[in-house]
Amino acid sequence: MISSRQDDGPPTGHxxxxxxxxxxxxxxxxxxxxxxxxxxxxxxxTDGVSVRYRGAAVSLPxxxxxxxxxxxxFGQAAAFAGETLDALPEEFRAVERELTDAHxxxxxxxxxxxxxxxxxxxxxxTLYHAPEKGRTWQMGDASRLSHLTGLPVIHDFRSADVAxxxxxxxxxxxxxxxxxxxxxxPVAILNIGGVANVTFVGADGTIxxxxxxxxxxxxxxxxxxxxxxxxxxxxxxxxxxxVDQAILAGLMADTFFARPLPKSLDRQAFAxxxxxxxxxxxxxxxxxxxxxxxRSIAQSALPEVPRGWFVCGGGRHNPSIMQALSHALPGTVAxxxxxxxxxxxxxxxxxxxxxMRSLRGLPLxxxxxxxxxxxxxxxxxxxSALVPSSVLGGAFTR
Ligand SMILES: Nc1ncnc2c1ncn2[C@@H]1O[C@H](COP(=O)(O)OP(=O)(O)OP(=O)(O)O)[C@@H](O)[C@H]1O
Ligand SMILES: CC(=O)N[C@H]1[C@@H]2OC[C@@H](O2)[C@@H](O)[C@@H]1O[C@H](C)C(=O)O
Numbered sequence: 001m002i003s004s005r006q007d008d009g010p011p012t013g014h015x016x017x018x019x020x021x022x023x024x025x026x027x028x029x030x031x032x033x034x035x036x037x038x039x040x041x042x043x044x045x046t047d048g049v050s051v052r053y054r055g056a057a058v059s060l061p062x063x064x065x066x067x068x069x070x071x072x073x074f075g076q077a078a079a080f081a082g083e084t085l086d087a088l089p090e091e092f093r094a095v096e097r098e099l100t101d102a103h104x105x106x107x108x109x110x111x112x113x114x115x116x117x118x119x120x121x122x123x124x125x126t127l128y129h130a131p132e133k134g135r136t137w138q139m140g141d142a143s144r145l146s147h148l149t150g151l152p153v154i155h156d157f158r159s160a161d162v163a164x165x166x167x168x169x170x171x172x173x174x175x176x177x178x179x180x181x182x183x184x185x186p187v188a189i190l191n192i193g194g195v196a197n198v199t200f201v202g203a204d205g206t207i208x209x210x211x212x213x214x215x216x217x218x219x220x221x222x223x224x225x226x227x228x229x230x231x232x233x234x235x236x237x238x239x240x241x242x243v244d245q246a247i248l249a250g251l252m253a254d255t256f257f258a259r260p261l262p263k264s265l266d267r268q269a270f271a272x273x274x275x276x277x278x279x280x281x282x283x284x285x286x287x288x289x290x291x292x293x294x295r296s297i298a299q300s301a302l303p304e305v306p307r308g309w310f311v312c313g314g315g316r317h318n319p320s321i322m323q324a325l326s327h328a329l330p331g332t333v334a335x336x337x338x339x340x341x342x343x344x345x346x347x348x349x350x351x352x353x354x355x356m357r358s359l360r361g362l363p364l365x366x367x368x369x370x371x372x373x374x375x376x377x378x379x380x381x382x383x384s385a386l387v388p389s390s391v392l393g394g395a396f397t398r
Contacts, residue, residue, distance in 0.1 A: 024052055025118040025359075025391065028110050028151075029352030030103050032125045032140075034194025034267040035216055035314060036070055037230075038062045041106035042348035043114050048356035050178060056113035057345045060106045067230070069095050070125060073139075074268055077128035081135040092139075099125050100141040104148045111149075118391045120145065121355025121379075122155040123347075129158075129169065129266040136168040142382035152383040152392055154355035159378070161365040166372030167264035173199035173209035173369045174357065175350035179341060188306040189336065190325075191346065192216060192315025195265050196293060200302045208303060209369045210261035213296025214270050216315050219289045221274055226282035235290070235320025241283030243291040247276050251292050257299055262371035290320050298328040305330050312336040312343040355379065359392075 024045045032039045038061035045053035062070075073095060080088055085096070107120060122145055124138030142155035158168035176189040176199040185201040194217035200208045216231070223237060224230040232238055251273055256263070273292060277285040293315070309329050315321045316335045326333045336343040354364060358379030365372035383392065 023047055025356055026055075026114070026116060027119045027121055027352035027355050028107055028117045029121040029123075029348040029350060029355065030106060031123045031347040031351055032062075032099065032103070033313075033347060034126055035220060036062060036067045036125075036194070037314070039102050039106045040345060040348040041103075041110050042342075042345045042352065043110050043117055044349050044352045046353050046356045048353060048360050048362050051349070051353065054342070054349065056110045057342065057348065058106055058109045059344065060102060060109070062102065066095070066098055066102070070099070070127075073127055077137060078130070081128045081130070081137045085141070096139050096141055097144070099139060100144050101148075103140065103145055107145070107149045107151070117151060118387075119352075119355055119359065120149065120151050120153045121157075121351035121353075121358075122153050123157060123351045124155060126267065129264065131162045131167045131169075131264060134162055136162050142380070143384050146382050147384035150385040150387075152381060152385065152387050154358045154379045154381055156380045157351070157354055157358070157364060157378055160376060161370045161372050161378050164365060164372045164374075164376055166365050166370035167210070167262055168370060169264040170197040170199070170209055170211060170369070171354060171364055172197065172347060172350045173207055174364065175346070175353045177201060177207055178353065179339070179346075183339075186302075186304040186306045188302065188309045190297060190309055190311045191313040192293070192311060192321060193313040193347070194220070194267050196297055196313075196315065197264075198261075198297065198300055198302070200261075200304075200306065202304055206303070207366070207368050208261050210263045210300070210371075211265040212300040213257065213265070214273070214289070214293050215313065216293075216318070216321075217267050218270060218273050218292070219286060219318075221271075222277070222282075222285055222289055225274075226285070232286050232290075232318065232320070235318040237283050237286035238290040238318075238320035239287075241281070241285070241287030244277070244280060244284060244288045247280075247288055248291050248295065251276060252295055252299070257296060260301055262367075262369060264370075287320075290318075290324055293321060294324040294328050297325065308332040308334070310334055310336045310339055310341075312341065312346040314344070316343055
């Protein structure tokens with residue numbers, strides 16, 4: 001378990017070597033996930049291998065109008081993936097500015113509580129993810145963020161992995177594994193955000209990871225359509241409904257579920273599920289979408305049966321999802337708070353951790369996590385501010 005400050009002995013890297021340097025930076029991680037609910041920001045002190053301090057954390061919800069504008073870009077994103085900022089239609093550039101400024105406000109709020117930081121890890125808003133086409137797009141203007149916060153920014157965490165033949169996602173397993181420390185496997189960490197992903201750590205420490213299928217995104221879209229609120233708050237709709245087993249079986253027949261881990265998904269990959277349930281009432285549709293999320297997690301082929309499943313991300317706040325998971329999975333199912341983690345901030349903390357790994361050239365890619373053919377680093381540095389050499393000096397030492 002990692003607590004606020006700790007010294008649990010030397011953490012090890014992917015190949016078992018100690019990679020820590022004792023040079024810890026104060027890094028703010030920023031995550032705006034596929035749920036489109038807003039920006040999470042968290043400061044940690046890390047050397048990219050372990051965490052010695054967890055500080056302020058804030059969540060800034062998106063305005064409904066920004067959420068709608070980002071949503072509208074999903075449909076057009078494929079056509080513009082890979083274009084430079086200048087070549088994008090004005091609406092993309094305007095949304096990018098607004099998104100970036102929401103992230104600037106999140107950094108400022110953390111700085112107000114923490115006083116100082118050295119570095120920012122900026123995930124950006126995923127608009128499009130198609131590793132098989134060599135494309136993944138996290139929208140956000142790192143140079144503007146750096147200029148407006150006065151901090152160096154690491155961004156574009158996924159492209160190098162995709163270019164190397166990996167899935168570009170998930171990346172959180174690096175952080176999950178670091179936080180699990182010496183905890184004996186087999187154990188699984190489940191993140192239920194817009195999309196759901198699993199990190200499996202075996203009895204021998206082997207890490208295997210991947211996206212399992214939809215998380216909350218379909219349910220959010222369904223709830224918005226039926227109730228005007230973009231979330232089935234506390235699972236109320238799903239609890240009152242019946243699962244349509246025929247529709248569920250049809251959804252589970254998709255070839256994605258037969259593929260082994262590692263694998264990854266675009267948020268909109270299963271948007272057709274909303275059409276499949278469109279003839280159902282609000283409650284039955286919600287129950288069927290919850291069952292889709294849970295069945296796809298239960299069917300993700302892991303090499304051993306985990307003795308515990310620990311859940312982070314917004315899905316753990318939905319009792320309909322958590323109850324269905326407890327029925328469907330062997331072993332204990334609990335929120336990651338049982339491990340002493342903050343389940344709402346794991347991803348924001350993760351992108352602070354990965355920013356430090358990137359700065360140090362440590363791997364973000366691995367065969368078991370992203371399906372890349374080897375281990376490689378990733379992320380890009382954008383620095384529109386003058387910063388002390390104690391922060392970036394190491395990055396430029398030859
Ligand atoms: N009380 C609640 N009841 C039901 N669902 C909830 C509740 N609180 C949060 N959620 C769900 O959690 C979602 C937000 O989860 P989270 O912040 O983990 O998503 P994210 O960071 O966008 O995801 P991703 O992991 O895909 O990047 C909301 O959209 C909603 O579906
Ligand atoms: C392309 C992309 O943004 N993927 C996200 C998404 O949200 C959950 C799941 O799909 C995961 O693969 C990933 O995010 C987390 C933070 C990850 O990389 O581990």
